Amino acid sequence: MLTIKNLSARIGDKQILNNINIELDRGKCLLVTGQNGAGKSTLLHAIMGRPDIITTGDIHLDNLELHNIECHERSQAGVFMAHQSPPTIDGVNTMTLFKEIHKVQNIVGTTGELIKLTKSLFNCIGLPEGWEKRPFNNGASGGERKKNELAQVALLKNKTKLLLLDEPDSGLEQSSRQKIIDLIQETKNQNGCVLLVTHDKELQELYKDNQLDLSNA
């Protein structure tokens, strides 16, 4: 269960979130809404532990105090964030990064099995042939970056306890929306929680029953 109590967040002198409270049971999805600048992405980054976001308040995932541990430890504890604008990382080879994720996340399987799985995820999600050999996101379009994020969601789906999706649909073709819906459902089926930020009307309609509006946060 995700429990957030009195979470406030600022970047530098700019206060962005004030006293946010969330209780989200396992197996549930929370749709986070609000106009541009309302703090939707900041909320997700604050939960993930972005170092330049200064927070007060408590973030618990079951009995784990996320607010007291570093970003990489939150990830290893089962928090996964699909970023809105995934960066190009100069010098980092895609497959080498996936191998490292495999190692630090303690995913069971041999290197050969991981390579096979990773290639099949890229293929399944519609990334071009040879994607795994490229420097990470080098020369990638916005849609390809989003697909790369979804491939990682799929890679870690059995380990994810809290899935943070920051506009996963933007830049993607319509046909990829079903993949997002499937991944949300698979996370829920495994008793994971999902926080979804999206401007997509159809996705909003699907998850509108459980909604947090940050317009006045």
Add this chain to the structure above:
Amino acid sequence: MRKVYLDAESVDFMIVPTKDLEFVFIQTEGKCTAKINLKPERNSKFKVKIYIYAEGSSEVDCVCTLIVPKEVSGVETDIQIRSWPFDKSKIKARPEMFIANSNIIATHGNALGTLKAEDKYYLASRGVSDYKELIKQSLLNA
């Protein structure tokens, strides 16, 4: 062609480039002096990428020199050097061009620095905190 130099001390050669070239220097100890001299033939087209990784108190001094004499025309090339100095290491890297023919297109770039804060955060959000090892392995296994 891709060539990896691991803890090399001295690299000095001249090459007639006919296709794209990639040189990787991984320095974990000691000092490496590298001189890469490129002497293209007429109408040759190629790109050169040089990646330099250094850690600890190691040092790398690398010069990539393009030499195009007056009688050689139609060359098109781009030389890019990217360096990652970690810990207390030092990297000195520069491209040099000596071109005596006006019918040449030659560009170069040189970037030095470790990971941006944004990149480190992204990797941390994947559970990865050993950035040095990730870059080193990426350069070795690319």
